[in-house]
Amino acid sequence: MVAHAELQRYAFANKDGIYRDDAYAVQASWKESLHIFAQNKGAVLGTIFLTFMIILAVFGPMMTSYTYDEVSVEEQNLPPRISAFERFGIFDGTVSGVNIYEFTGNSKVYHWFGTDNLGRDLFTRFCQGTRISLIIAAISAVLDILIGVGYGLIAGYYGGKVDTAMMRVIEIINGIPSLVVVSLLVVVLNPGLTSIIISMTISGWTGMSRLVRANTLRLKQSEHIMASRTLGTGTVTILFREIFPNLLSSVIVMAMMSVPNAIFMESFLSFIGLGIPAPQASLGSLINDGYNHMLSYPYQLAIPAVFFALLMLSLNLIGDGLRDALDPKQKRV
């Protein structure tokens, strides 16, 4: 028996033509990307915070009994007061040992983030401001994609003189600092949601179109596009069926990266007095309002500034995470 077992060890193991091939498990690419993204702690934290901010922006104003533009003379400049934290001695409405709420005869009132100099509830204004800022960023990103992708696809696909001319236009736009373009346009168009979005789009789409153009130029040379062209596929079909899907991941990454820029630009406009007109609010205008009373009521600045910084950080972390997962070769500017 032992001898037989020993002999058996030296018998052929692989039957004719059948090999035990140890192939690597291949994952679907989107699953792989999702996995990479989920492994990135910063990106996950960023996503959680962004989700939190979106929830605040959508439902926040419904969570309070105030509206963002409700003025109250009795409740001016109140510090933050949150009932759940009161007994821990934080957010209890006291400044230097004095409970301002009781002092001003508002002992039953709770303003989570306090009030501003017109007595408006800052939490409601904060949620409203976040909503406006996110709307501006989202619409600008979508417009960037629409214009940038269209322009880039055409320039890249047709190439030659068309491309040269179209790129000259972009070079000129890029030669003007966005500070100048955006502020002048808003001055001319009068400050408002629409004018802010329009001016930011005008200065912002070039980056996207350069990316799309470069990738289209490269893809145009690839074999599957060549094959498609030889088979007589129409230009539009090639552009949107063959080329665009290959660009999608880098476009998504680029759009995500442009979101924090848009939010920053909006806050900048608010700061130089070209933002959303009062009584509307945006994150930038809240910071600007807070800045005017920074030394006497620091919380009016600190709360929106901290959330704003965290939002910017989250968006950048998400952008980086998306880039690593979808388009690792793309560089960040």
Next chain:
Amino acid sequence: MKEINYGEPILEVKNLSISFRTSAGNLNAIRGVSFTLHKGETVAIVGESGSGKSITVKSVMGIESSNQKINDGEILYTFSEKGKKKTVDLLKFSKRDKIARFNGQRIAMIFQDPMTALNPLLSIGDQLTEGMIRHLKMSKKDAWKRGIELLDEVGIPNPTLCMENYPHQLSGGMRQRIVIAIALSCNPDILICDEPTTALDVTIQAKILDLIKTMQEKRGISVIFITHDLGVVAKVADYVCVMYAGKIVERGTAEEIYLKPRHPYTWGLLLALPTLDTTSDRLYAIPGTPPNLLKKIVGDAFAPRNRYALNIDYEEEPPEYQISESHMVRSWLENPQAPIVEIPEELQERIMVMLDKSSAEDIRESSVAS
């Protein structure tokens, strides 16, 4: 049996074992590699990509990546310094020391892709002379002059002009000649060629091979030649090591590997060579892919792809079987208990053709004699 005339050993790699820390776990890239390089001769290391050829020689030069760990082994290098013979273990030196004392002056390397091996921002002259200025203590002017001579020697037309050029102005073949000139500039004892012809056009390949061979003969350099192409090896090598999944599976003189191969993997590599001489109308390819080295390998790593795998191949690793003084095989087929497996007929046929065609009488003699 024909007497084999070894030169003096100049580089002995003994039981080298290297792993990499990766995010997916420890990757055992080199699992006990040993070979010897003799003075003035060429050892070729052959294997598929990922078999660990490059990692082996990069550890000789100390240019391994930072997540690499050398677990075991030694690399003994024998050289003469101030007339005295010395043997040192290169692995005992820090990367910085190794680079300062040996690289360039004693051991030099040629890379696979000449398109990426030259610094795009520095002129050819700067890249060629910086070694000589540092190691040979030459003045910039002398080094420049010597550089022009070297470029001429490696077959660059108009070398004076070329010194001023930047890499992007030159073709792949030209760049590889320059990389060779850089490697030779400080008169090294050992030249490591990491797939020096793979990235080049077929027409250029032969010329670069000839150049390396001429330079070797002229200067008496010892060469380690890495390639995945056994066809290239035939032109240059004295000894051949066939590497698979971080281990040398067969080692021998060029004749032994080409005319009397013993390992099924070597058979596969030889059969995969395209040739005009056989009657077969189909090109052979070794089935499957190399194993995932992140996993622990039980038994013979090649077994899953091996038509002749035995049951024991899945249980135990084959030991080294010494066929002749120079010929070693790691395969259970050499065990007396194993079934007798002949070289595949098709390969046999090819070897016969090769033998018929070969004008070298001594090769036939040696094969008849054993």
Next chain:
Amino acid sequence: MTKYILKRALMAVGTTLVIIIILFFLLQLMPGSPFNNERLTETQLQVLYEKYGLDKPVPVQIVIYIKNMLTGNFGVSYNIQQNYPVASLLSTRFPITIRIGVQAFVVGVVFGLILGIVAALHHNGALDTGTTVFSMLGSSIPSYVVALGLVYFLAYKAGLFPLTYSSEHPFLSSILPTLALSIAPMAMTARFTRNEMIEVMDSEYIQLAETKGMPRWRVVGIHGLKNAMVPLVTVMGPMLMGMMTGSTVAEQIFAIPGIGSLFITAIETNDYNVVITLAFIFSAMYIVTLLVIDILYGLIDPRIRLAGGD
């Protein structure tokens, strides 16, 4: 190289001209400009019409306008300082902005480079992680939030620095604004240098330099850094643009009498001549920097230099 520089310079001039033409048309749309401002008196309008030759055909007007802008004849301020020439308004403010901008840029780039190189050489080490976190924070948090934080904590609470800029202590009072403005370029430089250096140090030409037996400083400094600098130079444009935007707000926060705060005042007071002039100055500064960057790029990279353009 000469051909390359000429080509770039020509394009810069072209862009400048296009911008002036755009500004000419924007001027007519600006609130507070003579074309839609009822507050201006007959005589003021008369002066304007003569000055810009508004009775002449549009192309001639444009040529006159371009000539005026390029010769520094920017007209007069209407609201900030009545009838005071804009050029004189700028002459005291421009150097202050430039000084603080250059300070911040130098501090940012130098420290960013050091951080980036150190991080790349200790890839995956503690220093690397620290640099990554810093550059993430630094490039996310807008410079004016940093400026506000610095003012509140270092100037107001700790009293270490003056709250606002003062011309009596031009250096001491410029430390905080410089710091605030340098964070973003520092973070960006550090991040870019780190990423590029890691990639470059992994390349075959670095390995070749090592197999040549080159010492560490030469491998890192000559072979590594020079290659890592190429892409870094290209992001200096956007970096400067960010600083320009940041300095506008920082000047407002620190009450620095520079052109940034003047820009904000001009917008608030609808002083159209000042707004348009500053827009032109900002653009001109930006175009000049882009040109300098292009030339630098050509100097570093022979592939650009020898190709002679594009």
